[in-house]
Amino acid sequence: MATKAQYVFFRESLMRWHREQNDRSLPWKGERNAYRIWLSEIILQQTRAAQGLDYYLKFTRTYPDIRSLAAAPDEEVFRLWQGLGYYNRCRNMLATARFISDTYQGRFPDTYDEILALKGVGPYTAAAIASFAFDLPHAVVDGNVYRVLSRFFAIETPVDSTEGKRIFASLAQELIDADSPAAYNQAIMDLGATVCTPAAPLCMFCPLAERCAAYRQNLTGLLPVKEKKLSVQTRHFNYVVMRSGDSVWIRQRKEKGIWQDLHEFLLIETPEAATLKQIEKEIKQLTTARVALRHIGSLRQRLTHQLILSEFYEAQLSAQLTVPDTEGFWVDISELQRFAFPKTMVSFIAAHLHG
């Protein structure tokens, strides 16, 4: 059972360790500007610091304040976000930038409840902004915190259960150093990221090891507990790259689901792997024009929850035919760079479409 003394040990040892680390190697650490903190937190949701770093630099350079982001065209912002994934974040980020520009006259809200109400901002991000920008005593609970707390206190409640979320949020809030919320939040996440790592944690260098329940009972490999296991769905995409001279036909994915708002070529999804003949048959349903397909490549893309097997076909057309029931359009190949595509599509375009 956790005692008050353990809470004090945890808090004070963690803060002492953090003071001695003196780690300020990432540009958003120590940042006080709410806009830049918000931007970094959105970019870093479910994203490693190393992966988000270049995007953070691009966005802060291109949009130095929230009004400049709010004023930017959707397509330009999505193009800047291209390759980072979870594109809902980008859409919500834009909506929030415009909301703050319009409703708060560009001034970032400075209360926890107002921050939490913003689109794309949940409990974690609200606590991060509130503490880092405004010194408000709200404890962050992210993957790092689940790991550190579940191990130190040997909590076996699944972190992805409703009860687990409640327990860890409550515990984190009990532990926070209310005199230095920003430093405390930074400290616990740094510890999780550098010492209390998912696999092979560096317990020999951990300031909490001496009273860590998981370390003492050899349970670090079993904690934290997660109850949901993800299922990976296999999908078969058949892309038809319709070309006419130097132009190519693309469309924006408006339907809910993967890659919403990004662009793509004519897509025919089939329940199983399809042959060239089958795809040609599908094309015949769309147009009376004679379309000859040529297979030009394959792509295997492994995502967290889907395995996407793509086949690419090229169709050379004599005229820019219109595809019924779609909102696609023809664009010069040299202009493709203005539009955001899924990451693997960008590689494919670079390899196969040179005008």
Add this chain to the structure above:
DNA sequence: AAGCCGGGGTC
């Protein structure tokens, strides 16, 4: 409460 949403690093 459960499902969905990208891309990449690590072991």
Add this chain to the structure above:
DNA sequence: GACCCAGGCTT
């Protein structure tokens, strides 16, 4: 190949 990442939204 499995797991995870400075989570949040939708249904």
